[in-house]
Amino acid sequence: MAGSVTLIFHFKSIPELDVYFQQQHERAFGTFPLKGETLCNALTLALDVGYRAIVTAQMYQNEADIGPVLSACGIARDDLFITSKVPNDKFTDAEFVVSVEKSLEALQIDKLDVLLLHWPPANGAIEKPLELLLQAQQAGLCSHVGVSNFTAEMLHRTVKFTDTPIVTNQVEFHPLLNQDTLLKAATETGIPLSSYCSVARGEVFKQPLFTELADNYNVTAAQIVLRWILQKGVSINTMSTKAENIRANFALLHFCLSHVDMARIDQLTHTNCRLVDKQVPWAPKWDI
Numbered sequence: 001m002a003g004s005v006t007l008i009f010h011f012k013s014i015p016e017l018d019v020y021f022q023q024q025h026e027r028a029f030g031t032f033p034l035k036g037e038t039l040c041n042a043l044t045l046a047l048d049v050g051y052r053a054i055v056t057a058q059m060y061q062n063e064a065d066i067g068p069v070l071s072a073c074g075i076a077r078d079d080l081f082i083t084s085k086v087p088n089d090k091f092t093d094a095e096f097v098v099s100v101e102k103s104l105e106a107l108q109i110d111k112l113d114v115l116l117l118h119w120p121p122a123n124g125a126i127e128k129p130l131e132l133l134l135q136a137q138q139a140g141l142c143s144h145v146g147v148s149n150f151t152a153e154m155l156h157r158t159v160k161f162t163d164t165p166i167v168t169n170q171v172e173f174h175p176l177l178n179q180d181t182l183l184k185a186a187t188e189t190g191i192p193l194s195s196y197c198s199v200a201r202g203e204v205f206k207q208p209l210f211t212e213l214a215d216n217y218n219v220t221a222a223q224i225v226l227r228w229i230l231q232k233g234v235s236i237n238t239m240s241t242k243a244e245n246i247r248a249n250f251a252l253l254h255f256c257l258s259h260v261d262m263a264r265i266d267q268l269t270h271t272n273c274r275l276v277d278k279q280v281p282w283a284p285k286w287d288i
């Protein structure tokens, strides 16, 4: 069963979600912490390789570097799928929309494909930021809305708060972290997950299992890791500055991990190595 993975098989049939996953091509190019020439080179390579989904955030301070690359790349705007995120300190009536307008200006586009709340507020009160997010959508600043770093309980509260499809919850997701609770909540709420830190910033490569499986499937260790994520029903964000890695991270649809190998990798999730938590004082109390 090689080929494209049907990520939405868990989820309700919602046209916005179908559009999201078709446009995402299941694989997005993340841009943190890239800036300047490094970003320009990596993003140009990624677009050449075939990436069309690009993920940035106001916090990355690189939207103004991305805009000119996208404008000059010769790819039609409709074929690109651009996501940005609003940080917590802009979750006010005065600042939310203004900040998104600045993102659009920097990215040299009229509308984002997806706008995310980058983090839930530290006090857990997600309702006001969700209201601001929906207002931005109604004002035509983005086609779709989503969230990032939401817990299972927050996903349930989100679908009680709004009927508007929430096209993704972008979270840390890799084989060294157990996210079963979030996966279950994704299925229950119809809010699919997308990954960040997909190769655990290199930590996964310390596990001999990935070298063994890479040899068996004749792919790289990173491709095994990323294919595991896809087969969990999660779309992928990866970032790399190297041509060979950018190519490998996109080439995931020609092979399929067996159920046995998926289960072997699942065992590693008990490592519970969470990377981003250590740097983010406002992180919520995670599910596990």
Ligand SMILES: NC(=O)c1ccc[n+]([C@@H]2O[C@H](COP(=O)([O-])OP(=O)(O)OC[C@H]3O[C@@H](n4cnc5c(N)ncnc54)[C@H](OP(=O)(O)O)[C@@H]3O)[C@@H](O)[C@H]2O)c1
Binding pocket: 029, 030, 031, 032, 033, 055, 056, 118, 148, 149, 170, 171, 195, 196, 197, 198, 199, 200, 201, 202, 222, 223, 237, 238, 239, 240, 241, 242, 244, 245, 246, 248, 249, 276
């Ligand atoms: N929503 C959020 O709160 C949040 C938080 C963190 C990150 N993100 C997003 O997710 C994206 C990805 O996460 P991340 O960059 O933090 O972590 P990551 O994708 O796990 O790790 C990136 C690192 O892995 C290396 N790498 C990538 N592909 C590789 C491959 N095939 N083989 C070997 N090494 C490889 C890269 O080095 P080389 O350059 O040498 O290839 C880079 O240093 C970010 O760029 C960002 O857009 C979102």
